Amino acid sequence: MADYPADLERVRTLFDGSQVTIRPIRREDAPMEQDFVRHLSPDSRHARFMGTLNELPASKLKYLTDIDYERHLALVAVVRRNGCEVEIGVARYVVGPDADSCEFAIAVDDAWQGSGVAGVLMLELMEAARRRGLRLMEGFVLATNHKMLKFARQLGFDARRAADDPNTIHVWRSLQPDRPGP
Numbered sequence: 810m811a812d813y814p815a816d817l818e819r820v821r822t823l824f825d826g827s828q829v830t831i832r833p834i835r836r837e838d839a840p841m842e843q844d845f846v847r848h849l850s851p852d853s854r855h856a857r858f859m860g861t862l863n864e865l866p867a868s869k870l871k872y873l874t875d876i877d878y879e880r881h882l883a884l885v886a887v888v889r890r891n892g893c894e895v896e897i898g899v900a901r902y903v904v905g906p907d908a909d910s911c912e913f914a915i916a917v918d919d920a921w922q923g924s925g926v927a928g929v930l931m932l933e934l935m936e937a938a939r940r941r942g943l944r945l946m947e948g949f950v951l952a953t954n955h956k957m958l959k960f961a962r963q964l965g966f967d968a969r970r971a972a973d974d975p976n977t978i979h980v981w982r983s984l985q986p987d988r989p990g991p
Contacts, residue, residue, distance in 0.1 A: 811878040817937055824925040827888070829897065831933050834883040838896070839874045842885075845896040850919045856954045857916040873901075879941075880904040884934055886917075886926045897921045900930035902938055902946065910945035911938055915957075922956075931964055939984040947981035 818832040834842065846854065847864050854862060865873065876883055883901035887894040897918045902911035913934060917927045938946055949971060950957045958968060961980040971977040 814878050814882075814937075817884065817933070819933060821929045821933075823929070824923075827924075829886045829888055829926055829929065830894075831884055831886055831929060833878060834874055834876065834885050834899065834901075836875045838885065839870050841887075841894060841896050842874050842899070843870055845899065845916075845918065848918060849916060853916060853919055856951060856957065857914065876901075882934070882937055884930055884937070886921075886930055898926045898930050900927075900934045902934060902943075904943065909943065910947060911943050913946050913948045927960060928964075931960075935964075935984060942985075944983065944985050945981055946984055947979065950978045950980055952976050952978050 813835065814833050818830065820828055820830050822828055843865055846862075849857070851861070873883065881901065881903045883899055885896050886898035887896055889895070898916065898921060900913065900915040902913045904911045913931075915927060915930060915934075917924075917930075935946060946966075948961070948966075950961065950968075952958075952970070952975070958978060958980070961968060964982065966980040966982040968978050968980045971979045
């Protein structure tokens with residue numbers, strides 16, 4: 810496991826002028842991550858996990874927070890409330906078996922959707938993947954998740970219906986300008 814990548818910590822300003830800290834998730838963030846997922850609306854949880862759940866099982870929570878920072882990187886967006894960090898969004902990638910591409914996922918607290926936090930998270934995540942030398946970032950989006958599909962297009966992702974599931978859209982983009990996608 811790599812050391813905690815403190816060089817990825819950033820403070821960013823959102824559309825309304827509020828500031829948010831973007832940083833890699835840590836093992837000790839598990840309770841904060843669980844609270845974040847519990848606070849998502851049922852629709853947002855379904856869009857992120859492509860299924861119904863109210864909270865993360867212990868094994869999934871461990872998987873999402875106890876990461877190696879090399880093959881699995883997650884960036885959280887946090888704000889301070891009553892002296893404590895509160896997670897308002899998370900974006901992650903997991904490197905594929907080819908070690909040349911990664912799959913991303915993102916979720917933003919319903920109250921913060923439209924604030925710019927998703928864009929900030931994804932731009933930071935794409936840059937971290939690019940610096941790591943990854944060639945391609947891809948994701949799978951429910952066909953009914955029109956906001957996410959529009960967001961992916963705005964970030965330069967191409968899209969096509971997944972071959973094995975007509976209810977899922979495969980989105981992808983090259984991270985290296987001289988090395989195009991599939």
